[in-house]
Amino acid sequence: MLSAAARARETGIDAVALKPMECDVRVASALPFDTVVIDYEGREHLPETDILADLAAACDLRLTTPVRASGFDPLGDDSLAATLPDAAGRVLVAGHGAYLDGDEQAKRIAPRLGAAVETHPDAWVGTEGIERVALATGAGQFELLSRSTDRDLGALRAAGYAGQIALYAPVVLADDEDAILDAVGDYTARRGPVRRALPDDAATDGSASGRAREVLSAAVRDYALVGDAETVGERVAELKAAGADTVVGYPARGPEAFR
Template sequence: MLTDQPLTAARLDGIALKPHEHDLSRAADLDTDLLNVDYEGREVFPDADALARLADGRDLRVTTPVRADGFDPLGDDSLLPLAAGERVLVAGNPAYLTDAERERAVAPRLGAAREQAPEAWVGTEGVERIAMAAGGPQYELLSRGTRRAVRALRAAGFAAEIALYAPVVLTDDEDALLDAVGGYASRRGPVRRALPEDAATDAAATGRAREVLTDAIPDFALVGTPETVGERVTDLKDAGVDTVVGYPARGLDAVLDR
């Protein structure tokens, strides 16, 4: 494991790995004890040996979409033995699901999966009320309302773990931010509605589109110098977040190199 990484100053608790984008063999170099392997479709899902290597000496969590074949607690759950480590239960990104999988009901599957894996994190994206009803640790996406919402949950007596997922870009260069997470920010509802039609969302964005995106990116991603991100993480934890997991939106090199 390398030391003196940007991750140290950024104070992230864990790293989200996307098999389609990240070389999982490099995870051993990351200065973090928590890894979360995201699901990006069966064709790139790591095999049992790869997951076992990641789990060696680490807290490994594996995202499992409860509607997908192989992870369906009410149907085909044949891939579950591969998932060494704890699970992150999600409805599943429709981009990685077949038409039939998208039609499956989320609520009963989340409930059944929670019975099988009571310590699993429950992803809230798009199914916030269902996730809360399922109970257990909640896995939230960073948004402009996260701090307020977490404070409200804690004030109402919610005592379970709250984990947070956010893209991370450890630079304050505007073009680099737009290239890394401009498209991601543009898909968030309020940003999508504010953008001009057919506007570029990367470094090619100009005028109104560039203004909207540069204003919105810090609402949905952890960006800036490692120290700036570290201050943001501390602020979120002061509000009641327990664990912050960052997705290296510019690849692993950007979080490994100082």
């Protein structure tokens, strides 16, 4: 029987994404990936500088940094950005509203992304809702897996885009449908097309039933990588054939699933 690490390698996933609210990011050193992305979940959860420096020395580390957030604003307060290790790369994002106050949410995104890319030309830029602005920066693109990803990647490559494309997706290495929905059902339910298709007040985890379960079971395969290692590996291969260079997997059941 393959170990969790061996199964993770079998998927063909290139990088792991870790959330500091959920785990000690130092676990990255025990995972079978050379590239690590640390998500931003608010200033209070930003890992300490020495921890980030150690990780950056051991792997290709990238930090998700919201350009509208105070402390990371290249056109304003960039005091927190200045504390990040020079060796750490960036994933530049607008920032989720849950981690921004009203003043931060009102800031213009495009000029801040442009300024940040000037400082970090090797950054990945993106996330949901700012695709055109991200593409205009000329930097590597950071995409979220969705039902249109294969078509979108193919269109970018057909149009002549030759830059880096990194694709982010939650991962559940399991066959059990209840386990899959427990891990990524709620995440999937927040996507617009899924939210509109779900019955009102429906459960979005493994307890979902009827129409809600049908919708979620189909949709999780659009927005996440789920199944055994072979199944996920086949899907990753399809995404790379469509144009993705790097697939970044977030272990939705915790990093132990990759260890």
